[in-house]
Amino acid sequence: MELLDSLQWRYATKRYKMNVKIAEDKVMQIVEAARMAPTSSGLQPFEIILIKNQDVKEKLLPICMNQNQIKECSHLLVFAAWDSYIESRIDAVFDNMENIREMERGTMNDYKKSIKENFARRTKEQQFEHAARQTYLAFGLAIGAAAELRVDASPMEGFYNDKLDQALGLDKKGLKSVTLLALGERDLQNDWLAPMKKVRFDLDKILTVIE
Numbered sequence: 001m002e003l004l005d006s007l008q009w010r011y012a013t014k015r016y017k018m019n020v021k022i023a024e025d026k027v028m029q030i031v032e033a034a035r036m037a038p039t040s041s042g043l044q045p046f047e048i049i050l051i052k053n054q055d056v057k058e059k060l061l062p063i064c065m066n067q068n069q070i071k072e073c074s075h076l077l078v079f080a081a082w083d084s085y086i087e088s089r090i091d092a093v094f095d096n097m098e099n100i101r102e103m104e105r106g107t108m109n110d111y112k113k114s115i116k117e118n119f120a121r122r123t124k125e126q127q128f129e130h131a132a133r134q135t136y137l138a139f140g141l142a143i144g145a146a147a148e149l150r151v152d153a154s155p156m157e158g159f160y161n162d163k164l165d166q167a168l169g170l171d172k173k174g175l176k177s178v179t180l181l182a183l184g185e186r187d188l189q190n191d192w193l194a195p196m197k198k199v200r201f202d203l204d205k206i207l208t209v210i211e
Contacts, residue, residue, distance in 0.1 A: 006147035011198060013152040015191040016072035016184035026149045027075050027183060033145035034079075037138035041115055043093050045085065045131035046138060047175055049078040049168060063167060064159040064180070073154070073182035078168065079139050080175040081131035085119040128176060135178045142181055154182040 031048060039045065051057060057071050064070045082089060094108040119127055139155070146153040157179050165171045188194050 003144060003148060006150070007144070008198065009150070010143070010147040010153065011193060011196075013069065013154045013182070013184070013186045013191060014193050015068055015187040016074070016152065016182070017187045018072045020074060020185040022074040022151055022183055022185070026151055029149060030142050030145045030151065030183065031077070034077075034138035034142040037134075037141045039134040039137060040130070041093075041111075042097065043085075043090070043115075043131075043134065045082040045089070046135040046178070047080050047173075048138070049080060049170075051076040051078065060159075060164065060167060063163045064156070067156065067158060069154045069156065069182040069184075070180075072184065072187070074184040075182075077142065077181040077183065078164070078170075078177055079135050079142075079179050079181065080165075080170050080177045081128060081135040083131075083174050083176050084124045084127045085116075085131070086174075087116055090116055090119075132176075132178045139179055139181065146181075146183060151183055152186045154180075156180040156182060 027050070031050065034048060035044075037044075051060075052075055054071075057073070057076055060076075061067075061070050070076065090112060094112045097103070098105060098107055119130075122130070143153055143155060159177070159180065161177045162171075164177045165175070168177075170177060186194055
């Protein structure tokens with residue numbers, strides 16, 4: 001299986017070659033894989049911020065605990081989830097669904113109403129937690145796509161979310177950062193992790209089969 005070979009190849013890259021830029025078509029294929037991710041009720045409660053500007057990456061460096069990947073990577077993807085499921089967002093999802101599927105307007109009203117009632121019973125923090133879980137589905141597919149394209153990637157949670165949200169204006173858009181994905185080409189001479197074996201538990205440690 002080609003995907004498994006690609007996942008064996010990849011690792012959480014720690015150092016990148018700053019002079020190497022990943023082809024834009026490959027970056028957009030990675031973003032497209034994230035866009036195609038399945039989400040609960042097809043809500044897609046997230047946005048992706050694609051950062052290519054070096055000055056912006058340098059500005060984010062202290063917010064991201066001065067990790068080398070931030071300044072060295074070719075492209076930085078910020079995965080941000082909706083901070084809540086407000087009615088206008090849910091309406092937009094189902095308006096888009098009815099339009100694309102050429103349904104009569106209002107076809108999804110009953111289901112849409114049940115979605116709204118479901119989230120109305122949750123706190124704003126619980127709504128964000130749900131959206132963040134959907135965001136990780138997209139994040140995972142982006143990692144897999146990068147591996148298939150032989151683009152090195154670094155999944156990153158080591159940053160100050162509130163400060164990043166403010167720096168990128170996410171808070172003004174009703175978004176909260178969830179995780180980052182740095183993309184680039186590994187620097188084999190300076191990356192301490194590159195020569196090390198991949199470590200995973202054996203299958204019998206993580207799989208329970210019920211027949």
